Amino acid sequence: MTPVELSRTVLRAVRRAVDDGELDVAVPGRTSVTPPGPGGCGDYATNVALQLARPAGQPPLRVAEILRERLVRTDGISEVVVTGPGFLNISLRGTETALVREILRCGHPYGHADRPTGRLVQLHAPHEVRAVVVMDAVARILRSQGALVRTSCAGRPEPEWADILGVDIDAYGTPDAPAPLDVNVRPVPAAPGDPTPLGRDAARWALLHPALHDRPRITADHLVQRESNPLFRVRYAHARTRALTRNAADLGFHAEPGDADLRGTQAAVPETVVQDTHDTTALRHALADHPRILQAAAAHHAPDRLARHLVTVADAVLPFLAAVLPRGAEKPSAAHRARLALAEAAGAVLAGGLSLLGIDAPEHL
Numbered sequence: 001m002t003p004v005e006l007s008r009t010v011l012r013a014v015r016r017a018v019d020d021g022e023l024d025v026a027v028p029g030r031t032s033v034t035p036p037g038p039g040g041c042g043d044y045a046t047n048v049a050l051q052l053a054r055p056a057g058q059p060p061l062r063v064a065e066i067l068r069e070r071l072v073r074t075d076g077i078s079e080v081v082v083t084g085p086g087f088l089n090i091s092l093r094g095t096e097t098a099l100v101r102e103i104l105r106c107g108h109p110y111g112h113a114d115r116p117t118g119r120l121v122q123l124h125a126p127h128e129v130r131a132v133v134v135m136d137a138v139a140r141i142l143r144s145q146g147a148l149v150r151t152s153c154a155g156r157p158e159p160e161w162a163d164i165l166g167v168d169i170d171a172y173g174t175p176d177a178p179a180p181l182d183v184n185v186r187p188v189p190a191a192p193g194d195p196t197p198l199g200r201d202a203a204r205w206a207l208l209h210p211a212l213h214d215r216p217r218i219t220a221d222h223l224v225q226r227e228s229n230p231l232f233r234v235r236y237a238h239a240r241t242r243a244l245t246r247n248a249a250d251l252g253f254h255a256e257p258g259d260a261d262l263r264g265t266q267a268a269v270p271e272t273v274v275q276d277t278h279d280t281t282a283l284r285h286a287l288a289d290h291p292r293i294l295q296a297a298a299a300h301h302a303p304d305r306l307a308r309h310l311v312t313v314a315d316a317v318l319p320f321l322a323a324v325l326p327r328g329a330e331k332p333s334a335a336h337r338a339r340l341a342l343a344e345a346a347g348a349v350l351a352g353g354l355s356l357l358g359i360d361a362p363e364h365l
Helices: 003-019 048-056 060-071 095-106 129-144 159-163 200-208 230-251 281-288 290-299 303-323 334-356
Strands: 044-046 077-083 087-092 120-125 148-153
Touching (some): 003 290, 120 129, 129 303, 290 334
């Protein structure tokens, strides 16, 4: 069960409680499930009981218990625990396998809307380099969520903004008819620095990674290939996942979603145990959270949220990659195939996210 499917399952539990007369509320159009916070447990948590308590006229814990009774009887859910003031903490069966299969099925568009929403968004930026790059990234993210987007700039864009930074603007100027356009993309400017000498990828990252209210650092640090550079970590993690796929093919095995979180795996060499202690929980939560991050980045016109999320995914997957391939005389096993599938899923999320930021995801680095 994927996070999207779990959200629908929670809403169906609310609907059943309403139909049974235990809750007197309007069923929400949507609800969110997220990784459990401090004090939580399981795979996902939701605060839907807290949201419904006041309109239902019942204590949040009572609403949570009503929903828990229905959720625990759902196929794919192994346990539901109520914590705190009324959070529902949900444990799933086969969570990792379903998530990885969904990401590999979708590929780079994982987290994108299934179909156009019909929503039209007009983005208008001042004649400033960071503003137009942010607008370009916001437009990409909004389109991934099904919106129709038109972009415009207050003045004629500089040639290098398109040639070097890859900015695509539909129109420029501020027409009087049918109505003047209000600037609605206004991050803190990049001045006095000029990002174009950094090249497309590093320049866009320098402008997009900081929060919109923070002034970006336009320095050569974004070109350095070391761990202190977040852009390098993201692109390196993606390149490593692609290299693992090539290496696995050379060894004669391929990815197959399954349980990648195994410990104490028996190696092929007699009397040898490979103690794998790689907990993939943080990585799985980061991958599962990707659709929500895209929705939030689109809603708030904040590509920095996506950039920071990609750093989270990269930092979660990099320590895990060393355990993907067989070691020494080991032969490829189901665990290795499952780990490769998880690595490829992380690579797909990184590549898809970088693409929405207008940044290349290299196969080799």
